[in-house]
Amino acid sequence: MISLALAASLAAAPAPRAATSAETVVHIPRTDALQGVTAFLDRAGQSAALLRPVVWYAELHPFLSFDLSQPATLTRLGIDPTGPLTVSLRGGGRISCTRLTDPKVFQQKAAEMLVTASGKAEATPTTSGGVTTVNVLRESGGRAGYALKGQEACAFSSASGGFVDDGQGQVLLKEASRLVSKAPKSDARLAQLPGSVYVLLPGRGMVVGVDGSATELRLEGTATQLPLPPFxxxxxxxxxxxxxxxxxxxxxxxxxxxxxxxxxxxxxxxxxxxxxxxxxxxxxxxxxxxxxxxxxxxxxxxxxxxxxxxxxxxxxxxxxxxxxxxxxxxxxxxxxxxxxxxxxxxxxxxxxxxxxxxxxxxxxxxxxxxxxxxxxxxxxxxxxxxxxxxxxxxxxxxxxxxxDPKRLASGLNQVSLMDVVADKQLAGLFAMGLELGPLLSRSERISGWLDSTTGGAHRFSTTWTLPATP
Missing domain, CATH: 3.40.1000 (Protein Transport Mog1p; Chain A)
Structure with a gap:
């Protein structure tokens, strides 16, 4: 009965409003259900600054700032602290979709940030077909704005280089408008994976569910294009x-x-x-x-x-x-x-x-x-x-x-700066050693498993464990 109830709750979780052609999608079914993951990242962040929640919170919205561990920061922006959040990363920019408790408050807070970014007196919204949109040119280059319909809002920013409009802002606005106009399609893969956060890599056929506690970070996922033989x-x-x-x-x-x-x-x-x-x-x-x-x-x-x-x-x-x-x-x-x-x-x-x-x-x-x-x-x-x-x-x-994370940290330390100068392919290992080395040296173990499934796909799991006491 417990397993059936869990399966039903997962199946009922809000589906991701994911943009088409997204290279990476991060989906949080409930923004108030991240305590386990943030507990791990809070502790891990003491040794690896890149993992601190405050660092990745800043990537969840194109122009608004909030702290998912403090629901009041969402409420003050008109965003539902119990609702879903989906971030789609594309080559031309990103789109972040949220559910609102107060659309007027959201529009007010968004206008304040967009006016500041554009240097104009106001960010004028327009409404067509029941969808309210704003699209402004930022002083720093690129465009930003949002599409809103009912309680759903999808904000965007383009990654345009320079100050010439390359059309990406309009493309993102059109996609944001589409996302708020239609109910998202459910993804059966998410219902099969435990997690409070999901990361999707559509181009690689990969979906990963992430959950955790103060001492463990757990990842479980499926992939269709891993370069592995069948097992x-x-x-x-x-x-x-x-x-x-x-x-x-x-x-x-x-x-x-x-x-x-x-x-x-x-x-x-x-x-x-x-x-x-x-x-x-x-x-x-x-x-x-x-x-x-x-x-x-x-x-x-x-x-x-x-x-x-x-x-x-x-x-x-x-x-x-x-x-x-x-x-x-x-x-x-x-x-x-x-x-x-x-x-x-x-x-x-x-x-x-x-x-x-x-x-x-x-x-x-x-x-x-x-x-x-x-x-x-x-x-x-x-x-x-x-x-x-x-x-x-x-x-x-x-x-x-x-x-053995301690031996891994020691191994990563063998990659020197001169190695990177001679071969840029080693830069990733060098950066990993600098950023994660201290955390690895304080970790207890990393373990996992993998099984082959139908059609050449694989299902996998990894658990990163920290000591019981800091």
């Missing part, structure tokens, strides 16, 4: 009894249809750091091995090497100290399939496999019983082999993973 829930995994350790620990079962794709991804990475390895033979070994894989895989990243060279492909490949394990159906057949490695440049036979010297380091390929282990660090490879259990255990999801 299948396995029930019993040969790695199910292992204790998660390291920066990243992930175990999964790849569906038979996705084994070749998964092996191909690993093979491509190996070929990049070993350009002298004969491509045809590398592909032949990969195909032969793939034929004998059950789909059960394990990935362990112990950490990031100190002061790695991140400015080259091989440097980035060897920066994380990692190893993969894969269960095989026939150890003798896999051993035979790996035999050609002995003739590769820089290859040396070992007691249980091969060591392959390549530019930037050494690759290790080992076979122990029905477990094939490939790694770029000898110690991590040996440790993984030693930790493999004799018996498996059940797992509820096709993919499960855990991240």
């Amino acid at each position: 299948q829930a396995s029930g019993t995994s040969p790695y199910g009894a292992m204790k998660p350790e390291g920066l990243l620990f992930s175990r999964a079962r790849v569906a038979p249809a996705g084994v070749s794709q998964a092996v191909g991804s690993v093979t491509a990475s190996i070929q990049q750091v070993c350009p002298s390895c004969p491509p045809a033979q590398v592909a032949s070994v990969a195909r032969a091995v793939a034929e004998h894989l059950t789909g059960h895989v394990l990935m362990v990243v112990d950490g990031v090497r100190s002061r790695p060279n991140l400015r080259t492909l091989e440097g980035r490949f060897f920066a994380p100290r990692q190893a993969f394990a894969a269960e095989v159906t026939d150890a003798a057949a896999v051993k035979s399939a790996l035999a050609p490695l002995a003739k590769f440049p820089g290859a040396k036979a070992t007691e249980d496999g091969y060591a392959l010297d390549v530019k930037g380091g050494t690759l290790f390929v080992r076979l122990k019983g029905r477990q094939l282990v490939v790694g770029n660090d000898e110690a991590v490879s040996r440790s993984l082999l030693a930790a493999l259990p004799q018996a498996g255990a059940k797992l509820p999801h096709a993919v499960e993973y855990t991240v």
Whole structure:
């Protein structure tokens, strides 16, 4: 009964008034139901300024300011503090739709801000077909305004560069007018996901529900275009009894249809750091091995090497100290399939496999019983082999993973400013280390799961946990 009531309440939640061609949509079904998320962000914001609620509150409306944790700030603007709020981000600007308790108050407050922005004496509204609109040219460039009908208002601002009207303001005004004139269509995906905030990325087929508490931020979503192979829930995994350790620990079962794709991804990475390895033979070994894989895989990243060279492909490949394990159906057949490695440049036979010297380091390929282990660090490879259990255990999801946030923070700190100067692609990691590093170092764990669904889609969940006490 509880689950049915929850499903009914979610289905009845106000649908998003999302603009067409929106690149990102943020939908809050009830603006007074964010206590859990804001509690987490309040605490996280003490270590990462970007996560402070006051920072993202400013992005929720094109020209009005309010604090969702203080309903009175919404009421003073004529906005319903219990109503929905939907923000649509487009290349030409953004639109924010809200429900009103007092349209006249909203118009008055909006006029005050728009007059200030335009430098004119007044922002004159016009009414047509029951829709009241305002559209002003801002002194700073671009346009801003709103469309209002009944209790619904959609405000907009264009991201025009310079002071020449590029027509985006009129496009946004037309879209805002359409949004207030029609009831929004319900989105069944939202009803299937828990959350007090929803983020939609239409171009990627992704919807994420966000909820939380003072110690947890929980994300659960669906996506149709993740660059991942199909997975299948396995029930019993040969790695199910292992204790998660390291920066990243992930175990999964790849569906038979996705084994070749998964092996191909690993093979491509190996070929990049070993350009002298004969491509045809590398592909032949990969195909032969793939034929004998059950789909059960394990990935362990112990950490990031100190002061790695991140400015080259091989440097980035060897920066994380990692190893993969894969269960095989026939150890003798896999051993035979790996035999050609002995003739590769820089290859040396070992007691249980091969060591392959390549530019930037050494690759290790080992076979122990029905477990094939490939790694770029000898110690991590040996440790993984030693930790493999004799018996498996059940797992509820096709993919499960855990991240040690402290080790992640340490790894991000290895990206230097000079790395960014040499390769701008590293700028995101550098910025992440600066902004989130302090919070990660004070976090307890990050964990999650993923399952494949029909039509090549995936459903996933992530939980970011802070210590019980600050």
